[in-house]
Amino acid sequence: MSAENMQYTCPFCDSQVIVGKPCPGCKKPTPKKRTKRSWEQSNAYDGLDLPDDDFDYDDFVAREFGQTPHRTIGIKWYWWVTAIAMLLAMALSLFVGG
Ligand SMILES: [Zn+2]
Numbered sequence: 001m002s003a004e005n006m007q008y009t010c011p012f013c014d015s016q017v018i019v020g021k022p023c024p025g026c027k028k029p030t031p032k033k034r035t036k037r038s039w040e041q042s043n044a045y046d047g048l049d050l051p052d053d054d055f056d057y058d059d060f061v062a063r064e065f066g067q068t069p070h071r072t073i074g075i076k077w078y079w080w081v082t083a084i085a086m087l088l089a090m091a092l093s094l095f096v097g098g
Contacts, residue, residue, distance in 0.1 A: 006019045015025030 007016045008019060010023045010025055011017070013023065013025035015023060017023045017025070077084045
C-alpha cells in the first residue's frame, strides 16, 4: 500500500491533501461534517474519511490483543512451576522413603 492512495483533492483550493492532515494549500483542517450538499464529491470524501476511524480502532484492538498473550504466558509459567515442584516433592519423598 502506498501513501499516495491516502490523498484526495481539497475541495477548497484543489491541492493534494493527505487524509487526516490539514490541507497544506489553505491551512484548513479537514472538515469532519458536510455543510454543503451541492458538492458531488461529498460521497467520495465521506468514503475517504472512514479509514481514519478504522485506524484508531485497529490501534486500540492491537493494544488489547498485544497484552492478552502476555497474561496467558504468565499463568502458564505459574502452573508449570507448581506442577514441577509437586513432582519433585513426590520424587523426593519416594527416594527418602525407599
Ligand atoms: Zn485546501
